[in-house]
Amino acid sequence: MFLKYHGLQRDPFGDTPNPDFLYFSSSHREALAALLCGVELGRGFLALIAPPGMGKTTLLFKLMRHLRSSTRIVFLFHTQCNSREFMRLLLNELGWEIDQNADLATIVDQFNSYVLQEYRAGRRVVIIVDEAQNLDSSVLETVRLLSDFETPQTKLLQIILAGQPELADKLASPELRQLRQRISTFCSLTPLSNEQTGRYIRHRLRVAGCSGTLFSAQAQEAVAQLSKGIPRNINNLCSNSLALCCAMRQNTITATMVREVAGDFDLTKFLSNGQETSIHPDVSGAPALENKLPNPEALRSMTPAEALSYMRLVTTNLKTMPD
Numbered sequence: 001m002f003l004k005y006h007g008l009q010r011d012p013f014g015d016t017p018n019p020d021f022l023y024f025s026s027s028h029r030e031a032l033a034a035l036l037c038g039v040e041l042g043r044g045f046l047a048l049i050a051p052p053g054m055g056k057t058t059l060l061f062k063l064m065r066h067l068r069s070s071t072r073i074v075f076l077f078h079t080q081c082n083s084r085e086f087m088r089l090l091l092n093e094l095g096w097e098i099d100q101n102a103d104l105a106t107i108v109d110q111f112n113s114y115v116l117q118e119y120r121a122g123r124r125v126v127i128i129v130d131e132a133q134n135l136d137s138s139v140l141e142t143v144r145l146l147s148d149f150e151t152p153q154t155k156l157l158q159i160i161l162a163g164q165p166e167l168a169d170k171l172a173s174p175e176l177r178q179l180r181q182r183i184s185t186f187c188s189l190t191p192l193s194n195e196q197t198g199r200y201i202r203h204r205l206r207v208a209g210c211s212g213t214l215f216s217a218q219a220q221e222a223v224a225q226l227s228k229g230i231p232r233n234i235n236n237l238c239s240n241s242l243a244l245c246c247a248m249r250q251n252t253i254t255a256t257m258v259r260e261v262a263g264d265f266d267l268t269k270f271l272s273n274g275q276e277t278s279i280h281p282d283v284s285g286a287p288a289l290e291n292k293l294p295n296p297e298a299l300r301s302m303t304p305a306e307a308l309s310y311m312r313l314v315t316t317n318l319k320t321m322p323d
Contacts, residue, residue, distance in 0.1 A: 001246065002242050002243045002245075002246035003208075005246040006210070006214055006242060006245075006246065007209070007210065007211070008205075008208045008209050008210055009208060009209035010207070010208045010209065011208065011239070012204040012205050012207065012208035012210070012238070012242075013204060013234075013235040013236075013238040013239040013242070014235070014239070015232075015235065017055075017057040017058040017060075017061050018058070018061075019058055019061040019062035019065055020207055021058070021203075021204050021207050021208075022055065022058050022059065022062050023192075023196075023199065023200040023203045023204065023231075025189075025190070025192055025196050025200075027188065027189050027190040028055065028059060028189060030187070031048060031059060031187035031188070031189055032059055032062060032063060032066075034046075034185050034187045035048065035063050035160060035185070035187060036063065036066060036067075037185075038158070038184060038185045039067060039071070039124070039126055039158050039160075042124075042154050042155045042158065043155075043158070043184040043185060044147050044155045044157075044158065044159065044182060044183075044184060045147060045159050045160075045161070045179070045182045045183040045184060046158070046159070046160045046161070046183065046184065046185045046187070047160070047161045047162070047167070047171070047183050047185065047186050047187065048060070048160065048161070048162040048163075048187045048188070048189075049162075049163060049164070049165060049167055049168050049186065049187070049188055050164070050165075050188050050189035050190075051164060051165060051230070052164055052232070053230045053231060053232030053233060054189040054190075054191070054230060054231060054232075055189060055231045055232075056130070056162050056163075056189065057077075057130055057162075058231075059189070060075070060128055060130060060160070060162055063128075063160075064128070067124075067126060070123065070124065071123065071124045071125070071126050072094070072118050072123050072124065072125045072126070073126050073127075073128065074090060074093045074094060074125070074126070074127045074128065075093075075128045075130065076089055076090065076093065076127065076128070076129050076130065077129075077130040077131055079129065079130075079131045079132060079133075079134040079135045079139075080134055081139065082136065082138070082139065083104055083138055083139050083141075083142040084103070084104045084107065086135075086139050086142065086143075087104060087107040087108060087111060087142070088107060090111060090127065091107060091110060091111055091114070094111075094114055096110065096114060098110070104142075108142075108145070108146075111146070112149055115149050115156045115157055116149075116156065119156050124158065125156065125157050125158070126157075126158040126159075126160065127146075127157065127158070127159045127160070128160045128162065129143070129159070129160065129161050129162065129163075130162050130163070131162070131163055131164075132161040132162055132163035132167050133163035133164045133165075133166035133167035133169075133170065134163075135170075137170060137173070137175055137176060140170065140176055140179055141175075141176070141179065143159060143161075143179070144176075144178060144179040144182060146159065147159060147182055161183075171183070191228055191229030191230055192224070192229035192230075192231065192234070193224075193229060194221060194224040194225070194229075196229070197220065197223060197224035197227065197229055197234060198217075198220040198221075198224065200231065200234060201215055201220055201223065201234065201238060204238075213252075214242070214245070214251075214252060214253055215238070215241070215252070215253045216252050216253065216254055216255065218254065218255040219241070219252075219253045219254055219255045219257065219258050221255070222255040222258040222259055222262075223237050223238060223241075223258055226258065226259070226262045236265065237258055237261055237262060238253075240261040240264065241253045241257050241258050241261050244257050244260065244261055245257060
């Protein structure tokens with residue numbers, strides 16, 4: 001509903017890792033360039049490590065888009081598994097049927113045969129493991145052994161490990177010393193600055209078909225401060241602010257709307273010990289309640305996020321009404 005209201009063709013702040021919406025901050029641009037270069041030069045192991053919500057998966061999807069014309073890519077994100085399960089997932093993604101009773105050594109041999117077949121056909125094989133921090137150390141050791149597939153001239157396989165800082169903790173352990181030594185490139189992503197956050201918001205709105213500016217300068221600054229420059233936080237704040245703005249029948253998102261939405265993410269008011277948040281929305285100067293209410297037809301077509309915004313709006317106004 002709020003997409004049509006704001007004249008948007010797509011959801012600009014959705015939670016799917018759509019590479020069309022990737023905003024290139026300096027760290028995102030450097031990370032993508034480093035990964036592309038590492039693959040092109042056949043460096044073997046590469047690593048992308050960043051806190052949650054920084055856009056790692058979106059960046060990886062962008063990387064795959066660059067490589068797909070000349071590379072056989074396997075993207076794995078099921079990382080709560082043992083070594084045998086990992087290799088079975090790997091070959092299944094490649095379209096190979098595996099005997100249910102095959103042991104790990106047999107599966108690894110079959111994978112080696114596949115990699116050689118692709119090499120002779122002139123195609124690279126790149127394995128991308130997302131959420132790699134969840135891999136057990138024994139599985140990471142199995143992944144290391146895959147890098148032994150090589151000729152005297154070149155690596156037959158490129159492996160990208162992407163994960164949260166816990167991945168760095170694992171790689172720093174003595175038992176994974178050999179794997180760490182084989183990683184030729186480490187990339188990271190950093191939070192967006194206040195200025196970059198504003199550009200991020202405007203970029204995603206433009207990709208979604210917005211021809212104007214829906215967020216005031218003050219609202220963009222509020223998003224930057226409250227999100228701490230983390231893209232996932234920015235998306236959550238902006239998406240809910242769009243829904244609230246639609247429910248209030250306004251044309252521009254204000255800093256007050258952003259702060260009100262941010263209050264909904266404060267979990268202290270839901271804690272079982274009865275603690276409450278000290279955040280209270282500022283409703284001074286707000287239009288009268290009857291001017292904000294959508295018509296019955298609009299109510300029926302609301303998304304869950306819009307319905308939540310509407311409920312919050314009604315509750316806020318009821319609190320400010322005289323007894």
